Amino acid sequence: MENLDKTVAQRLSVQYIMALSIVAILTVFGQFLVHNTLSTSQDDSHIINIAGRQRMLSQKMTKIALVLKDQQIGTPLYDSSLVKLKSSFEEWEQVHNNLQKDNITKPRKYNVTNSQVILSYFSNINPYFQNLHALFRSCIKNKPTSEIISKILENEGPYLSWMDKIVTTYDKEATKRVNTVKSYELILGFLTLGTLFVEALMIFGPLVEYVKQVIFHLTKSEKKLTETNTQLRYSNKMLLETQKQLEEASKEKYESKLKEENIRNASLLEGQEEERKRLSQEMHDGVGQMLTGIKLSAEKLASMDPNNPKFAIRQTDLLAQIKDTIEATRGVSFNLMPSVLKDYxxxxxxxxxxxxxxxxxxxxxxxxxxxxxxxxxxxxxxxxxxxxxxxxxxxxxxxxxxxxxxxxxxxxxxxxxxxxxxxxxxxxxxxxxxxxxxxxxxxxxxxxxxxxxxxxxxxxxxxxxxxxxxxxx
The missing domain is CATH 3.30.565.10 (Histidine kinase-like ATPase, C-terminal domain)
Structure with a gap:
């Protein structure tokens, strides 16, 4: 039962974490995709508006140029029209350049997506733009003539045609990107639903089966528990009796060990006493006898005449006895406790x-x-x-x-x-x-x-x- 608990719990935990992780990843990715799509769509819409505005500005400047050419125009109207022409010209010029360079920053930074098709359209429109740019700049500096107006109208048609293609292409590409994102979102939706289905099939299904097994085992264990309790009461009674016997045996063992320890300690002390007796015997029989011999030899030597030939012999014997006594003393001392042991x-x-x-x-x-x-x-x-x-x-x-x-x-x-x-x-x-x-x-x-x-x-x-x-x- 314990192994079953661990195995099932571990397997379900791993699967549940994996399923939640996949759902979380798909959800986060979907949110990111939606947010990015909305942001891109907003940018695309703004770029399409800007491109359409370029067409309008071109037409507006042409109309202003026609107004400025009129010989009957009054000074106030001429001045106000010239101001409008300058303002429209600056915006038209700046936006055209920024639109090609992906650098639209007003009123904020926008992401411009210029495909190779759009870039080729800009390449085709640039000659007409340059011609119009020079003609409108001439109108700002001097009063437009019929020849300048004619050239403006001549270049404006192709310019507006290419701008229509640019605006249309921006719109088609934006629509294509939106459709692509819709496909991705649809795929993510199917994947999320598939993950939830697999989770229900592989996690909640086994979990329900596991709960059934647990309930079955609990019911079965309840019956065994009643029988086990009866056996435990009997076992407890036997255990108490065994515990009492163990306590008595431990007490006897402790007393026996204590008695043995006392005997050993006593024997060690008696052994030390025996060692002291042995050393005392060695000192008495060995060193003591030698010292007695030295004393007798010294007394004989003191009573002899130094000039007696036997004096030198006695003196040599006395020195030999002293040397032997020193050696014997050292031996006893070494056996008792060698000083070398402490020093070296x-x-x-x-x-x-x-x-x-x-x-x-x-x-x-x-x-x-x-x-x-x-x-x-x-x-x-x-x-x-x-x-x-x-x-x-x-x-x-x-x-x-x-x-x-x-x-x-x-x-x-x-x-x-x-x-x-x-x-x-x-x-x-x-x-x-x-x-x-x-x-x-x-x-x-x-x-x-x-x-x-x-x-x-x-x-x-x-x-x-x-x-x-x-x-x-």
């Missing part, structure tokens, strides 16, 4: 860890470091994890090679630790005490850094540890 970063510490391990054991340490300086908290956590993994390998794995790979990519730090030792069963490791379980300690440290921890190990196949930590933890 994790890569420098890994170099020292590699050198010390290879010096004090038979294992080879390889490392690849593809990161810059990391946040201090992150570097300390990674170092402790690597230290824990390396200690486990030295104690239990009987490995020959221990590999470290640290890589930073896309805001994450990837740490991979592996050895080629005898491996172990991860399931059995879970059963050991958390305090003495190095894997659990590494996992806890990873979790505190908001990372993920994965260990893969099989008997006699070595161990691989994969850790992924966020750069901003």
């Amino acid at each position: 970063g994790l890569e420098s510490v890994l170099k020292i860890l590699k050198a010390q391990t290879e010096k004090n054991s038979s294992i080879v340490v390889n490392y690849e470091f593809s990161s810059g300086r990391l946040p201090n908290k992150l570097e300390i956590g990674i170092y402790r994890i690597i230290q824990e993994a390396l200690n486990n390998t030295l104690k239990h794995a009987e490995a020959k090679v221990f590999s470290i790979n640290v890589l930073t990519k896309a805001g994450l730090v990837y740490v991979e630790l592996s050895d080629d030792g005898k491996g172990f069963d991860p399931e059995k490791i879970k059963e050991q005490s958390l305090i003495h379980n190095g894997v659990a300690n590494m996992k806890t440290r990873t979790k505190l850094l908001h990372g993920t921890f994965k260990v893969i190990s099989n008997l006699n196949e070595g161990t691989n540890i994969f850790i992924k930590l966020p750069l901003e933890s």
